[in-house]
Amino acid sequence: MEFRRLKYFLAVAEELHFGRAATRLDMAQPPLSRQIAALEADLGVLLFDRSRSQIRLTQAGQVLQDHARQVLSRLEAAYRETRLVGTGSGGRLRIAFVGSASHGLLPTLIKSYRSYYPDVELVLSAMNNAELSHALIAREIDLAVARPELKDEEFRRELLCRETLILALPDNSRLASLPEIRFADLADQVFVLYPRRPRPGYADVVLDICAREGFSPAKLELTQDFQSAISLVSVGVGLSVVPESVSSTQRPGVVYRPYAGHNPGTALTVHARLDNRAPQVMNFLDITRKFARKTLA
Amino acid sequence: MEFRRLKYFLAVAEELHFGRAATRLDMAQPPLSRQIAALEADLGVLLFDRSRSQIRLTQAGQVLQDHARQVLSRLEAAYRETRLVGTGSGGRLRIAFVGSASHGLLPTLIKSYRSYYPDVELVLSAMNNAELSHALIAREIDLAVARPELKDEEFRRELLCRETLILALPDNSRLASLPEIRFADLADQVFVLYPRRPRPGYADVVLDICAREGFSPAKLELTQDFQSAISLVSVGVGLSVVPESVSSTQRPGVVYRPYAGHNPGTALTVHARLDNRAPQVMNFLDITRKFARKTLA
């Protein structure tokens, strides 16, 4: 049961000459002879017919030659693929992100990662912050792109981008035609907020702006996620406060407007488990870091 | 490229515990840890995630586990099959025989061999003595069953059986109805002999009997092999002198009769190259020896 012996055996089987095989294996002839003898002893089988000046393979030797070639090439493949996955050039990376990240820098970041590591299988899914946290802890995902950042101390994090908040308004809203919108004037508006759960969450960031601007919204409409909120805005239910980047994607019935007043902004942060040092994860975080530097500069 | 390490790796991958894996491998834990570390160093890849109390496989580790299982089972199969072929329980045995052997003891001998070694593939073919000799020397066959024995000193031989000669007559022959046939009375008969080439051969054995009985056949008909000779007999061309065993198979138009007079008999002998010590060959010769003892006794 030794691999080296198979390699030696194949060399002798191909050369049909111990001396030449030893040269090819870059070793002396006697140890080669001994290894072959040991292999034969292990098997209890003669592999070479040494009766004549010309060595020849026995039937058993031919059988072993066929198998040994397969075994060694399989082994080679095993090592190659393991290295690929182990260095992060292959394998799988499971990334989940908040819905509001699907329009801004994240797609570009992911494209950038793919250009460096085209053979890594990406598994993408959208979740809210609470689900992201759960999934990350349960190791159901490798990376979580959250807004705002997740609080857990067991996570490694990398800031992707900061952006200001803007208003998403129904296009028939009176506000849409004003030259400037002051947040403090929105007290009588219907605020479409998300997520409904868990609280505190992004919805509370918006409520905090209201409080700072001196009011509490007349009416709240809570949805589970960003996509639903925008849908409600588009049908005229009310306005929403969203990250600036989402305005890059136009949607019928919705217009985006900056506002005057307190603007805490919002940040997209990439998270991974501290104990997950998988090269795919580390590579993605490295690229995120470079990407963020370039973008913030 | 070390095989033991794969086995160790699989044990740890399955137990996810170095201590238990070491116990299962019947060794101490430290060398096991070191072998795994060496494997990881060889690959330049982490295979286990040791960050928590519970060890887990990395992605690369899972890939290697899958491959390692395959490699090891392939290796196992390689060893198993090589042993099978190497001990003569498997593989192939190429036997050629003279046509006149296809009716007597040879089929029984072959059946006997098959009952001991059912997994050996038998490749059977019929040849005359000269072809047998050639094929054996050229290693195109492993065993030659010849009549009479081949002269080459490079052959190992095993006597299968001796038998007396009898006459094969056309069934409408006048001779067929006689109570006794004396060979010396056959001088005016047409003798159907074989093989045409090479000479001297079996045909000369028969001519020698004629000479000893004091005549030279009035007419000779030479054919290439036993089968053709019997065919000519069956259509009334003449008589032939054949081994007794062929009479066990009846053929329309042919009757067999013993004769009085010189009867040198004939022997069936199994031959192999002296340098062919393949277990399949040795086993067949062993069985032939036992078989011959039993039959001659």
Added chain:
DNA sequence: TGGTGCAATACCCAAAAGGTATCGGCCAGT
């Protein structure tokens, strides 16, 4: 019958693998 080519053997040294003792880090239980 000596010469040559090649695998096998003898003998020695270096490298690798295994064993025992021990360290160090991480939980768990008080």
Added chain:
DNA sequence: ACTGGCCGATACCTTTTGGGTATTGCACCA
């Protein structure tokens, strides 16, 4: 927070295995 226990890693030594050089032994050839 401290401590004991579990478990993998490290240190250090011993044994085993593999490789190298020199030489033998066996065919084949002239």
